[in-house]
Amino acid sequence: MDLKYNSExxxxxxxxxxxxxxxxxxDIRTKLxxxxxxxxxxxxxxQKILFRRGxxxxxxxxxxxxxxxxxxxxxxxxxxxxxxxxxxxxxxxxKMLAPVMQTFxxxxxxxxxxxxxxxxxxxxxxxxxxPGSGSDLASLRTSAVRQGDHYIVSGQxxxxxxxxxxxxxxxxxxxxxxxxxxxxxxFLLIDMKSPxxxxxxxxxxDGEHEINDIFFDNVKVPVQNLIGEENKGWTYAKFLLTHERxxxxxxxxxxxxxxxxxxxxxxxxxxxxxLIEDSRFRDRIAQVEMELxxxxxxxxxxxxxxxxxxxxxxxxxxxxxxxxxxxxxxxAELKMHALGHDALPYVREALDMDWVGNPxxxxxxxxxxxxISGQYFNQRKTTIYAGSTEIQKNxxxxxxxxx
Amino acid sequence: xxxxxxxxxxxxxxxxxxFISRDYDFGKRRRFSASPLGYSAEAWNQYAELxxxxxxxxxxxxxxxxxxxxxxxxxxxxxxxLLLEPFLSTVxxxxxxxxxxxxxxxxxxxxxxxxxxKLKLSLAAYEAAGRYDLSYVATAASxxxxxxxxxxxxxxxxxxxxxxxxxxxxxxxxxxxxRDGISLFLVPHDATGLxxxxxxxxxxxxxxxxxxxxVAVGGEALIGEPGRALSxxxxxxxxxxxxxxxEAVGIINALNQATLNYLKTRKxxxxxxxxxxxxxxxxADMLIAAEQARSMAIIAAVHADSNDAADRxxxxxxxxxxxxxxxxxxxxxxxxxxGGMGVVDELIVSxxxxxxxxxDLSLGDADYHLASFSDTLRPAx
Numbered sequence: 001m002d003l004k005y006n007s008e009x010x011x012x013x014x015x016x017x018x019x020x021x022x023x024x025x026x027d028i029r030t031k032l033x034x035x036x037x038x039x040x041x042x043x044x045x046x047q048k049i050l051f052r053r054g055x056x057x058x059x060x061x062x063x064x065x066x067x068x069x070x071x072x073x074x075x076x077x078x079x080x081x082x083x084x085x086x087x088x089x090x091x092x093x094x095k096m097l098a099p100v101m102q103t104f105x106x107x108x109x110x111x112x113x114x115x116x117x118x119x120x121x122x123x124x125x126x127x128x129x130x131p132g133s134g135s136d137l138a139s140l141r142t143s144a145v146r147q148g149d150h151y152i153v154s155g156q157x158x159x160x161x162x163x164x165x166x167x168x169x170x171x172x173x174x175x176x177x178x179x180x181x182x183x184x185x186x187f188l189l190i191d192m193k194s195p196x197x198x199x200x201x202x203x204x205x206d207g208e209h210e211i212n213d214i215f216f217d218n219v220k221v222p223v224q225n226l227i228g229e230e231n232k233g234w235t236y237a238k239f240l241l242t243h244e245r246x247x248x249x250x251x252x253x254x255x256x257x258x259x260x261x262x263x264x265x266x267x268x269x270x271x272x273x274x275l276i277e278d279s280r281f282r283d284r285i286a287q288v289e290m291e292l293x294x295x296x297x298x299x300x301x302x303x304x305x306x307x308x309x310x311x312x313x314x315x316x317x318x319x320x321x322x323x324x325x326x327x328x329x330x331x332a333e334l335k336m337h338a339l340g341h342d343a344l345p346y347v348r349e350a351l352d353m354d355w356v357g358n359p360x361x362x363x364x365x366x367x368x369x370x371x372i373s374g375q376y377f378n379q380r381k382t383t384i385y386a387g388s389t390e391i392q393k394n395x396x397x398x399x400x401x402x403x
Numbered sequence: 404x405x406x407x408x409x410x411x412x413x414x415x416x417x418x419x420x421x422f423i424s425r426d427y428d429f430g431k432r433r434r435f436s437a438s439p440l441g442y443s444a445e446a447w448n449q450y451a452e453l454x455x456x457x458x459x460x461x462x463x464x465x466x467x468x469x470x471x472x473x474x475x476x477x478x479x480x481x482x483x484x485l486l487l488e489p490f491l492s493t494v495x496x497x498x499x500x501x502x503x504x505x506x507x508x509x510x511x512x513x514x515x516x517x518x519x520x521k522l523k524l525s526l527a528a529y530e531a532a533g534r535y536d537l538s539y540v541a542t543a544a545s546x547x548x549x550x551x552x553x554x555x556x557x558x559x560x561x562x563x564x565x566x567x568x569x570x571x572x573x574x575x576x577x578x579x580x581x582r583d584g585i586s587l588f589l590v591p592h593d594a595t596g597l598x599x600x601x602x603x604x605x606x607x608x609x610x611x612x613x614x615x616x617x618v619a620v621g622g623e624a625l626i627g628e629p630g631r632a633l634s635x636x637x638x639x640x641x642x643x644x645x646x647x648x649x650e651a652v653g654i655i656n657a658l659n660q661a662t663l664n665y666l667k668t669r670k671x672x673x674x675x676x677x678x679x680x681x682x683x684x685x686x687a688d689m690l691i692a693a694e695q696a697r698s699m700a701i702i703a704a705v706h707a708d709s710n711d712a713a714d715r716x717x718x719x720x721x722x723x724x725x726x727x728x729x730x731x732x733x734x735x736x737x738x739x740x741x742g743g744m745g746v747v748d749e750l751i752v753s754x755x756x757x758x759x760x761x762x763d764l765s766l767g768d769a770d771y772h773l774a775s776f777s778d779t780l781r782p783a784x
Contacts, residue, residue, distance in 0.1 A: 001407065001408065003702065006404075009404075277781060282778075282780055285777070285780055286773055289776075290776065293702060294725060297702060298694050298695055301406045319691050322691060394684075396687040397684070398683075401663055403666060403667070
């Protein structure tokens, strides 16, 4: 047992850090540092920069053009990325669709789609949830009816993240109503430019447009866009969810948020003293930091055991998802509480890069303050998406404990 | 990075597991606990034969040169089997302290004897009014012509009933609460003026309060430099805390296994109670707590031998605080899910619960270590 990074890994960390220092565009870095809105263009620009360095897909095997990094290298990359305030890469294509396509897709699909994901050419989004199908995902009703060389897709997907930017969407659709509801699901790739698709924004509680309803009205989809076999989509869907959840631990992001929280608590004043000197508040930070220390090791233990045994990720990722989502929420909450009164102002334009301050707000209202309350409200999603905490506990009790 | 035990460590674990199932089942453990000694002298001899009692000592003193992770392997099984023998006091805390700080002559005298199972030591470092603060030392040490006289009281000395020697902290200068001025002495159990008030603990072991009334010891009994012992004691206690974390993890796993079995076999309303979601989710919380606690125990174990006192203490305190909380959750849930069977003496569950609870209260509870960890977050001024 040894928790130290070896010299190769330390060298790797230095290399990653030097790359971020040199290549991360200053405007993008500043936006992330200050919690400003980032655009599709920012994310795509960053993906292209990573791609040029050969780091377009940190989690893919080399055979598909990925980095082939091991678990520890991926962990280091993610930690450095978060610390450098570099944007995350599109998770829907890189971490969710790609593992499915690499495992269950055919050669033509792999050859066409994967390079376009790597280069940043295509933006993907996810079509899973429906208005009537949340935690009970397998009850989904969006239908795909075979007509010659096409499926005709009709229905509604919801809670779709960043679909307003998307070139493509991967969808779970119902191709059969026979047997158990899990047995009639298929996994389809749909071009967002297809006639009959409407994207309608859903404004979240922080006032931002991050998610959408997507309507499909007799949308024609070529049959070659089917992944794997018809009616086997539930298997691929679960495989994808396991990969999605493994990314939800978010240790790197949590570490960055913890660092930020400490900075804020050192800046904000309470009774004329820095807030961090108030032991009642500091103990709450300490409590979250302990959880995060444990999660970092639990995360590496789970992922390295999986890699060592050369098996697919299993239900133990639910442990990571539950803890990671709770920790990021607690950090968001503490950042907001650290602000005290300054958590109250809602200055929507302050999330734009060109905002120069509001004369009505005094010098006490610091540059880090505007996004923080909104982030707290927004982060309530983390224990709900990708299978709520309660669903994760069902998975743990059924799949790990055998209850 | 490596998150698993080595081949040798797995072999040691296997040996201990076989020892527990053969010689230390729950019935036997109950008898050992009820015996006048409060543990098994036979088991202690077997530990010596297995080399456990030599584990962390350097080879030149008959030891095996083991690490904090080796100690973790052993202590996890101490938890699993609820073993009562004074391994923590004798080998981890006091043996480690002697190894770190005693003169070569004293090491030659004590370590091989400890390794052979012939000598037991207990650390007498806490005083009633100081709670968990190791610098709260009112017990007085005065020097005259190279000899020392000690007077004062020491409280809840773990395994104190059977110790041959005590390592006693006493103040040779300064005032109560000062970091400087604390000295450490080796005091034989039969020293004139030493009264040992022994009693059983809630978890079935033995402890003692010590009254020292003008106890005389020679200059050779002083361990380390006079007035400079606190950092030595803190180091030994950090190591013992890391070991307790591992013991707690052993118990947490055992409790989870027992509770899971109960959920699968106990029937109510015509079905196994583990089919009820309210109970399933508690069990899932227990599993998560176990995984997180294990990660913290690993952090503590790999830091236990560190010479960087601040880094070591920070890691160990975080682990002890976290595991105190996680142990409370698992222990209370385990009892709750066992229903009435959780609150009877007959099942091992209540004994695991009691030991886990007492581990939290030993060597600094969750609140104490949370505060200790939290204080490290203050910006350096």
